[in-house]
Amino acid sequence: MRKIHLLIIFCLTLFVCGIDLDPNRAKTQSVLINNVDGLKIKENLIAITAEPHVAGTPQNARVAETIANLWKRAGLEDVRFKEYKALLSYPDYKNPNHVSIIDKATGKTYFETNGTSPVIIPSEQSTPGANVQWLAYSGNGTATGEPVYAHYGREEDFQTLKAAGVSVKDKIVIIRYGLVYRGNKVKLAQKYGAKAVILFSDPAEVAKDGTDPSKTYPNSEWMPSGGVQRGSLEVGPGGDVLTPLVPAIKDGYPTLTIEEAYEKQIIPKIPVIPLSYGDAYHVLSRLSGKAAPNDWQGGFNFTYRYGPGLDGQNFVLKVDVNSKLEIRTIRNIVGYIKGAVEADQYVILGNHYDAWVYGSLDPSSGTAVLAEVARAFVKTMKQTNWRPARTIMFCAWDAEEYGLMGSTEFIEEFEKQLSERTVVYLNVDSIKSNDSFAADTIPSMFQQVIETAKLIPNPMEKEIQAxxxxxxxxxxxxxxxxxxPNHPDYPVMDIPGGSSDMAGFLNYVGIPVIDFKYRNATWTEYPLYHSLYETVFAEEHIFDTKDFAVHRALGQFWAELARSYADKTIVPLNVTIFAEQLVYSYVHDLQKVVKTLANKHPEIADAANQVEKFAAASERLFNRVQDLDKQVQNDISIAKWYSNRVSKTERCFINPNMSPGQPQARHLLYSISEKNVYAAATMSHVYDIVSEIEKATDVNTRKELGVKLARAIALVQYGVNCFINQFDDVI
Structure with a gap:
């Protein structure tokens, strides 16, 4: 049966998704792809990364002007700024943060960090203050105490410490970067009573070939011993800390005070500091206490210990952080290529432009490519007399690094208009390596993403030779x-998480999104992440040495994907593939889990019954979209009607009742993990209740949770029903 379904899908979607409004599609496509120029991307990158440009600073304002001028020269229409007021955080660049090992009896200092990273490429990294090590929204002040090592700072790590008899209360907790968002690590440490947190990059993650200078930057992509990862510690709904869920416009009014933000643990009160592995060595190697488990060991050649305390009875750690909070102006940049047929339908291309330092990888690699995509589009229009049928909108977001602020404020201000007008949102955050293209997206976009990737020449010579x-x-x-399901020839495409600006478009408004990049196959985050060493040298001499061919390939993909969504008669959102994923993956997996639970615990029978109703509704959806494909095949006159309905189906899964504790998480199918802002999950509000049932120890609790689970499943089912109703002419 599934083979028959696959054949039907293949035949029908070839027809439905393959019609272009441009009669000269092949020529337009070829000209557009060829017009993307790698060397012009390099020129853009050099201009954008001339100085550090943290959000809210005069330097970042200058970068915004540079981008706006690039777009205007390219020929974009109505290029403008959209400003907001946001609470941002800054260090004291003249008084760097420090970690010290001191003798509490005598006050003598045995070791102290200098709070800066060494400049390695002076021509690119010598701006005063650029090398200062800091984390946004750290609490300001000094903390002295015994250190405790807490591995990756996850809930299970704190539970391991508890089981070992190690308390972190009133301790300075040392946590390794990786696996989860840094803000979630600090929030947990504060919850368990830590008085300060040190975050460090372990050589096991960032210097896998060894820490000898010959094996690290500038000789490779691995972090040198003095490098640190900067970043934000904000853990909230996204956007401005003081105006959650409403836009931070100039004449608005804050919905939170700073003290309330502390109370809600959106930002930490305790001091937090990043350490390089070169500095962390001096602290970790002196830790006393029990040996940590094998899976807690790292890249240093000594045994990692829990603590608390340091070798030497009187030694303690001291953390000094100089941090301030200020409300400053952030500015998004918007420009357009107006559509010739459906000008009020937007295909949005987005990237943020603020950076922690120079940001040549994150985000300026994407910023430079976006400006070149704009130039290539306008040049193609002039050469071919073509204009996209739908409007292509270009967005450069500000203050993404602080907590997706620019894009979130924009979404909060224009939610209704974006919901009505946006077809898809196409995001690039950064280009991190030359190993492989990768994409996170939703099932309805799978087919068009793959078709586009098959059109783009491989930028790597070794791959072509293979x-x-x-x-x-x-x-x-x-x-x-x-x-x-049914697509063994598809590569991995995960659901987008909360790590970049696509998050609000999908999770808050229900707009189909993709986030794509070039990345390394063996790590999810690149070693030089948010460090001083993200300058043009990294691209030009380490991973994109052939005229920026990798950047060009990503730009070619971005341009052609945008053209496809802007020009095809029927917006290429394949609802049949979505229905397949729903029936054969999401529903199938949930049925197995709930059936197993119900067999063990009969008191959750309501949930078991509801999941079968959900399955039946999903099967009806699957059958309906196949019938619709046949209708369009037999009557092309309904193509516009079909396209309009298809492009809004994702909105059916937006429900503000899904997670009252997380009002920004409104998507019933795809949501962001509370435990890790970077990660996405499918039906997390459902599976969280399943986890509670598994942990429950009495019948009455399980019965209550079973009712709660049935209601959560029903919410998703209502979304499925809405999806089916979307194609009815009467209600």
Missing amino acids: GRTTLFDTWFNTFPSKSI
Whole structure:
């Protein structure tokens, strides 16, 4: 039966998704792809990364002007700024933060960090203050105490410490970067009573080939011993800390005070500091206490210990942080190529432009490519007399690094208009490596994303020599997927998380999104992440040495994907593939879990019954979209009607009742983890209740949770019903 479904999908979607409003599509496509120029991307990158540009600073305002001028010269229409007022955080650049080992009896200092990273490429990294090590929204002040090592700072790590008899209350907690968002680590440490937190990069993650200088930057992509990861510690709904869920406009009014933000643990009160592995060595190697488990060990050649305390009875740690909070202006940049047929329908391309330092990888690699995509589009229009049918909107977001602020404020201000007008949102945060293209997206976009990747020439010569001539070939070879029903020839495409500006578009408004990049196959985050060493040297001499060919390939993909969504008669959102994923993956997996639970605990029978109703509704949806495909095949006159309905179906899964404790998390199917802002989950509000049932120890509690689970499943079912109703002419 599934083979028959696959054949039907293949035949019908070829027809439905393959019609272009441009009669000269092949020529337009070819000209557009060829017009993207790698060397012009390099020129843009050099201009954008001339100085550090933290959000809210005069330097970042200058970068915004540079981008706006690039867009205007390219020929974009109505280029403008959209300003907001946001609570931001800054260090004292003249008085860097420090960690010290001191003798509490005598006050003598045995070791002290200098709070800065060494400049390695003076021509690119010598701006005063650029090398200061800091974390946004750290509490201001000094803390002295015994250190405790808490591994990655997850809930299970704190529970391991508790089981070992190690308390973190009133301790300075040392946590390793990785696996989860840094803000979630600090929030947990504060919850368990820590008086300060040190975050460090372990050589096991950032210097896997060894810490000898010959094996690290500038000789490779691995972090040198003095490098640190900067970043934000904000853990909230996204956007301005003081105006959650409403836009931070000039004449608005804050919905929170700073003290309330502290109370809600959106930002930490305790001092937090990042350490390089070179400095962390001096602290970790002196830790006393029990040896940590094997899986807590890292890249240093000594045994990692829990603590508390340091070798030497009187030694303690001291953390000094100089941090301030200020309300400052942030500015998004918006520009357009107006559509010739459906000008009020937007295909949005977005990237943020603020950076922690120079930001040549994150985000300026994407910023430079976006400006070149704009130039290539306008040049193609002049050469071919073509204009996209739908409007292409270009967005450069500010203050993303602080907590997706620019894009979130924009979404909060224009939620209704974006919901009505936006077809898709296409995001690039950064280009991190030259191993492979990768994409996070939702099932309805799978087919068009893959078709586009097959059109783009492979930028890597070694891959071409191996017979992999397109972007898609390397992608599938590097990240093959076995989990997409009926599509063994698809590569991995995960659900987008909360790590970049696509989050609000999908999770708050229900707009189809994609976030794509070039990345390394063996790590999810690149070693030089948010460090001083993200300057043009990294791209030009380490991973994109052939005329910025990797940047060009990503730009070619971005441009052609945007053209496809802007020009096809029927917006290429494949609801049949979505229905497949719903029936054969989401529903199938949930049925197995709930059935197993119900067999063990009969008191959750309501949930077991509801999941079967959910399954039946999902099967009806699957059958309905196949019938619709046949209708469009037989009557092309309904193409516009069909396209309009398809482009709004994702909105059916937006429900503010999904998670009252997380009002920004409104998508019933795809949501962001409370425990890790970077991660996405499918039906997390459902599976969280399943987890509670598994942990419950009495019948009455399980019965209450079973009712709660049935209601949560029903919410998703209402979204499925809405999806079906979307194609009815009467209600």
